[in-house]
Amino acid sequence: xxxxxxxxxxxxxxxxxxxxxxxxxxxxxxxxxxxxxxxxxxxxxxxxxxxxxxxxxxxxxxxxxxxxxxxxxxxxxxxxxxxxxxxxxxxxxxxxxxxxxxxxxxxxxxxxxxxxxxxxxxxxxxxxxxxxxxxxxxxxxxxxxxxxxxxxxxxxxxxxxxxxxxxxxxxxxxxxx
Ligand SMILES: [Fe+2]
Numbered sequence: 628x629x630x631x632x633x634x635x636x637x638x639x640x641x642x643x644x645x646x647x648x649x650x651x652x653x654x655x656x657x658x659x660x661x662x663x664x665x666x667x668x669x670x671x672x673x674x675x676x677x678x679x680x681x682x683x684x685x686x687x688x689x690x691x692x693x694x695x696x697x698x699x700x701x702x703x704x705x706x707x708x709x710x711x712x713x714x715x716x717x718x719x720x721x722x723x724x725x726x727x728x729x730x731x732x733x734x735x736x737x738x739x740x741x742x743x744x745x746x747x748x749x750x751x752x753x754x755x756x757x758x759x760x761x762x763x764x765x766x767x768x769x770x771x772x773x774x775x776x777x778x779x780x781x782x783x784x785x786x787x788x789x790x791x792x793x794x795x796x797x798x799x800x801x802x803x804x
Contacts, residue, residue: 631709632798638685639791645684647694648742650784653684654791659781660774662788667777671797672713673770677777678794679706680718693746699723711803713770720762720771721778722750727762728775730754740782 643654651659661678669677683698686705690696703719725743728735730753739747747753754762762768 629799629802631802632795635679635682635798636791636795638682642685645689645694646692647681647684647689648692648745649740649782651782653681653694655786655788656781657681658788658791659783659786660777661794663777663781664773667773669773670713672711672801673717673773675710675794675798675801676714676717676770677774677781678791678798679714680721680774680778682706682718693742693749696746696749709804710801712767714801716765716767717770717774720765720767721774723754723762724771724775725778726751726754727759728772730756730759738779740779743779 639654639657643657644652647653649656657678657680660680661674664674664677679702681694681698681702682705683700683702684694687695687698687701695701699719699722703715706718707715725739725747729739729747736744736747736753765771
């Protein structure tokens with residue numbers, strides 16, 4: 628048992644049911660993303676990143692009905708105190724990964740949810756060619772793009788998934804402090 632994992636479980640329990648513009652709550656969404664990551668054979672760090680990528684919505688007050696605008700940055704700072712870069716980087720990059728995909732894949736924008744399309748404008752819209760080049764050079768790009776796929780898919784109303792307690796051991800096994 629560790630204080631930080633208890634704290635994360637408590638955040639999911641107390642604030643996870645808050646809506647943020649999608650058909651699912653933040654907690655349901657994280658659990659669906661983790662389930663998708665597991666199903667695709669992702670390693671523990673990426674499963675935990677998928678589970679916690681939107682924790683930034685749970686640690687600050689929402690900016691509007693779509694949650695915390697800079698939840699990628701806030702979530703990464705929060706997680707960076709306790710988890711390795713293999714968990715933190717995909718979380719930090721998950722909004723930028725949307726901006727990247729929109730810029731490099733014309734079909735991708737059409738697949739985004741209404742909320743995701745709306746927040747894209749707040750988030751800076753598609754990346755410029757210079758931003759694409761810089762982002763593509765990041766060693767965590769493949770992990771960030773995999774997480775982005777699960778992020779876009781994990782919004783299914785009523786899907787039954789494992790509870791967050793099922794991920795306790797994996798979170799504890801990854802802790803750096
Ligand atoms: Fe998400």
